[in-house]
Amino acid sequence: MKKNASPAGGDISLVYSVRLPLSSATVNHVASLIRAHRKKIRSRWRTLNDGRIAVIVLAHLRNDERLADLAGGTGVSASTVRWVLEVIDLLAARSPRLDHALAKVAKDSGCVVLLDGTLIRTRRRTGRANRKNYSGKHKAHGLLFLALTDAKGRLLWIASARRGACSEITAARYEKLCARLREFELGAVADLGFVGLDDGDGEHPRVITGFRASGGRRLSSSKKVVNRLISSLRAPVEHGFASLKTFRILTKVRMHPRHATALVRALLVLTHHQVAR
Secondary structure, three states: OOOOOOOOOOOOOOOOOOOOOOOHHHHHHHHHHHHHHHHHHOOOOOOOOHHHHHHHHHHHHHHOOOHHHHHHHHOOOHHHOOOHHHHHHHHHOOOOOHHHHHHHHHHOOOOEEEEEEEEEEEOOOOOOHHHHOEEOOOOEEEEEEEEEEOOOOOEEEEOOOEEOOOOHHHHHHHHOHHHHHHHOOOEEEOOHHHOOOOOOOOOOOOEEOOOOOOOOOOOOHHHHHHHHHHHHHOOHHHHHHHHHOOOHHHHOEOOOHHHHHHHHHHHHHHHHHHHHO
8 A cells, every 4th residue: 555645635735814803903012012022032033024923823812723724824834833922921911910900990989890700621631630620510621710800891800720620719719809809998799609708707798699598498589689689780790701702712722721821811901902992
């Protein structure tokens, strides 16, 4: 049997165009960051200019295009397209910190933020790291992210990635959210996954949740009304996560988990820029 080492489609590669649903202002913003970074590190020459690099990186983030495909479409080798992590770090460095986000809400006369968590799916890992990233709640491998939004659902802050097996209330305790909320005299509305997070002050809790039925007893009608009211108040936080997940790279993160925090925070910065333009 004769072996054939040539590609299945032959030596001719086909290139097609795909629409990138982002504004030119976003592309120019990313290109300016790359230009400033190159000037800082004294990088004088690259195969593509800053604008082309920005388009390639944004296409990878927004449409989850494979880097090898993007490299072939622009006439460079796959090893040349190495700017993704560099641009992600540049964007993530501009992500707001927790204290700055809460201070801005307090300065704008806000009194409450919305708290929720989401699981970003990842590839299944091998060995001992397999079970740590498996979420029994979602029945999938992934990383847990907490986020705060304002009352209108605009994302304010995203926490560091936690393993998928971690619960939302445990992740909130790692971030010391209750202490930060007390520092800025703010409250947070959350779902039943955060029940018991703020047990230190029963009269003036900083994290407001609904009521959970326990012991086989049904909730009273008044408690059901309170649960519906809280659900209506925290509904905008789902819109915040939805706007973030329009970047299809979050459908399933294929890069190493150590880059996941920077990736999600970089997408937060891009989301802010799209909304503010």
